[in-house]
Amino acid sequence: MKIHELFPYLCVSGTAAAIAFYGEAFGAKEKFRLTETSGRIGHAEMDFGGFTLMLCDEFPEYGIRSASTLGATPVTLHLHVDNADAMIERAVRAGASLERPPSDAFYGERSGTVRCPFGHRWLIGHQIEDVDTDEMQRRYTALESGAG
Numbered sequence: 001m002k003i004h005e006l007f008p009y010l011c012v013s014g015t016a017a018a019i020a021f022y023g024e025a026f027g028a029k030e031k032f033r034l035t036e037t038s039g040r041i042g043h044a045e046m047d048f049g050g051f052t053l054m055l056c057d058e059f060p061e062y063g064i065r066s067a068s069t070l071g072a073t074p075v076t077l078h079l080h081v082d083n084a085d086a087m088i089e090r091a092v093r094a095g096a097s098l099e100r101p102p103s104d105a106f107y108g109e110r111s112g113t114v115r116c117p118f119g120h121r122w123l124i125g126h127q128i129e130d131v132d133t134d135e136m137q138r139r140y141t142a143l144e145s146g147a148g
Contacts, residue, residue, distance in 0.1 A: 005052075007052050007053070007054050008053050008054065008075075008077060009053075009054040009055070009056070010053065010054070010055050010056075010067075010118070010120055011055075011056055011057070011058055011059075011064050011065060011066045011067075012055055012056075012057070012058075012066050012067070012068070012118040012119075012120075013057070013058060013066040013068045013069060013118060013119075014057070014118070015033070015041035015044050015055045015056060015057045016033075016041060017117075017118075018055055018116075018117075018118050019033070019044060019046060019055065021094055021095060021116060021117060021118070022046055022048075022053070022116075023046075024090075024094040025090060025091040025094035025095070025096055025116070026048065026079065026087065026090075026091065027049075028046040028047060028048045028049075028053065029046065029047045030044065030045075030046055030047075031044075031045040031046060031047050031052070032044065032045055033045075040057045041055070041056060041057045042056055042057070042059075043055075043056055044056065048079070053077075066118065066119060067118060067119030067120050068118055068119040070119075071119075072119075073119055073120055073121055075120070075121070076113070076121045076122070076123050077120060077121070077122050077123070078122075078123045078124075078125065079122055079123070079124045079125075080125060080126065080127075081124060081125070081126055082126055083126060084102050084109075084110050084111050084112060084124050084125045084126045085102045085110070085112075087124050088101075088102055088112045088114055088124050091114045091116070091122065091124070092114060095116075095117045096114035096115060096116050096117065096122070097114060097115045098112070098113075098114055099112075099113040099114060099115050099121065100112050100113040102124075104128060105125075106131075106136065106139035106140060106143055107131055107136050107139070107140075108127060108128055108129040108130060108131035108136070109125040109126065109127055109128060110125060110126055110128045111123055111124060111125025111126075112124060112125075
């Protein structure tokens with residue numbers, strides 16, 4: 001059996017506000033949304049430069065809770081862009097909180113981390129060098145031992 005695509009699907013507290021934020025912060029475009037008569041958004045999709053992010057409001061009756069309600073998220077979304085510094089600055093201006101400012105990393109990327117107002121962690125980076133797997137492991141081991 002072949003896998004065709006993988007779509008991140010985030011539950012947020014306030015999908016309409018999240019759609020607006022992700023548009024302002026990351027330049028994503030709303031594709032569509034399905035709204036219940038109560039106003040709760042059951043499903044929405046956004047285009048992140050040709051990649052789809054799915055969103056929904058909370059459905060506590062099905063055990064679907066947002067990162068904000070849980071107070072944590074075990075997931076990091078990695079957004080690869082042309083200029084991480086500029087995108088991080090844009091996201092912070094739009095209301096994200098800066099968790100880790102941009103810096104150059106051992107794996108050949110300049111990246112930083114923000115948390116959106118909906119509790120999700122976004123690692124935003126751009127490539128600064130090609131690093132093969134062996135060199136990446138060497139750098140990682142040196143970093144772990146304090147020598148890097």
